[in-house]
Amino acid sequence: MAGGDLEAFERECKVTARNLRRLPADLRKALAAQVQPRVAAPLAGKVAQTFAGPWAAPLAASTKARKLADPTIVVGGGRPVVSGGASARQLVYGATWGGGKRVAQVTRKTRAGSVTFRRHVTKQFQGKARDNIFPTLRSNGAWVLDQFAAIVDEVWEDQ
């Protein structure tokens, strides 16, 4: 396979992203005004549809498209979105807090064998949203690039 070529493509994408930030402001804003509704928002919708489980609804509501020239979506927010008070950001990344209630058994080896004792540990839950986000972006990558190229053509023609 062409791993080297893929890496080159990734570098070129990053160069293009930097060039987007160096575009004249009016051109950049015009591009962002088109990219958000035609690329980023549909992409955010597709990502939102992939969430499953009890946190699907708050995660979907927290998936949004940014108004930027580089097609960008954001999943998160600090506002509590579930009954326990966790924010969408915590649902995405998981969280660790507290330090009292949960008791775990820990086994330690000794010269005589091993000894098992209990200790209090923090509460934890694992974020799972990222498992849905990146495969969705990857599978829609070709469509995103095609749409982005079409928008660039249109915007540059209007200038």
Next chain:
Amino acid sequence: MADKGRDLKVSILSDADQFDLASPADDLERLGTAARDAGTDLDDLGRAGDGLDDLGRSARNAGDDLERMGRSSDLDAVRKDADRAGKGLDGLGDDAATTAKRVDGAMDKIAASSKRSAAEVNKSMDKAGEGLDEFKDESAGTAREAAASFTGSFDDVAGVIQETAANAFAGFGPLGMAAGIAGAAGIGFLVTSITEAKERVKELAAGLLELKLDPGMDTAAGRIRQVLDEMKDAGDLERFKTAADSAGLSWSEYVSALANGGEEAERVKAKLQPLVDQWGGAAAMFTEAGGGANDLYNRLKDQTAATDTATTSAGAYREALAGLDVAEESSVAVEGLTQALEGFTNPAGVYSGLVADATEKERERAAAVAQGTKDSTDDWTDYAKSVDVSVSDYIGALERQVVAQEQWASNLATLARRGVSEGTLAELERMGPEGAPLVAKLTKASDAELTKLVGLMKRKGADSTDQLEAGLRSGAPGVAGEVQGIRDDMKARLSGRIDVPVGVDGPSAGELARIRAGIRQGLSGIQVSVSAIAQTALGRPVS
């Protein structure tokens, strides 16, 4: 890319390195592996005949024929699918080329409009465009060549997928992601075709097992099926194979007729007829053998009836032995109760008890006096007097016990009416003279108190049973062994009579009935003996 503590932000261009762009290539590789596995499974299917093993080597030959049929017809569809996939790849190449050129142009425009020189970007974009053209030519060419050189082997299909997947990325680079995703969809045609072909071959194999011929051959098919069934049961497929060879009929011809019908089917039918006649005779032979089997069945039936009689008698014997155990326990309990009743009224015991009480009271008094003196060496015996029991005291105590005895039975009856269990009543009876006042008090107890008493007695009863068992085993091992020996000897002798087949050298059904009746009649005597032995072993009445 956002980090922990911030929202998850993903920008397509800035975060392109986070997308694992090689994943589509991996997916294609997995598709190729799946195709190769499917081909291997199908080859195994053909070789094994997929369930035709039961019909022996002849059926395996049929499986090989089916596989050839599959290659000649179903795999032809696979070849067409591969050709179609090649054409699809042509279209894919065109689409990917258009996308690549548009992205290339867009990046050029962005670079030119930015404050950075676009020369470096242009150079890499040109390289991307060349890679795309190369992919288009190579992928389409590979698919066409593979379709043209398709030999019918499923390994070829896997090869097509692998080679196309390789070309999808070789030199293509920048838009490998786009092409890879679309390519996976196109190559999916081939995998689907493999699966469908496999299913068709399976259906054909199942069809052979059912021997479904055209309507003109139904009769022959039915007879062949019948003969085959009989031969399969008899484990004589090899003989059929030999007979089929002698009739000039091969499985290849048969399967071909199955598929094509018409004149070929008529020719096979003509060849089959003598074979059917021959094995029709075999079927008659089976019928004749079946007559013999019927006689054998009747003999077995008679034997079964005799066995049933013996089984019934043995069941009665087992019931009698089980009843022996229950009766033994009851007998032991009755013996214990009898002992308790005999010792209920004890004039000598009453006198001794009164003397003991008086002695104890005098001892306590003397001890108190001795302790109150200043001399530490004083003993209570220095101050004790001899004790005596007056006649009036003795008569009074004896009278109280006689009255208690008279009231005892009526009190027990009262407790029984109030719902006290039989086991608890037995425990109270065993308490003897000391228990009579308690029984009298219990008649005035509340229902809650009685319920609590019954619960406690149940627990005590369980302990008593355990103690009895332990006493029989450890307290008097010789006698306990004798008890067990008597029972074992009885079992052995009776089993020896019953286990012998009825009507041969063993007992008749009537004799078995007499044995059973004898067991029941002799049961009481055995119970008494066992109870006496157990009581002797423990040296006391047992509960």
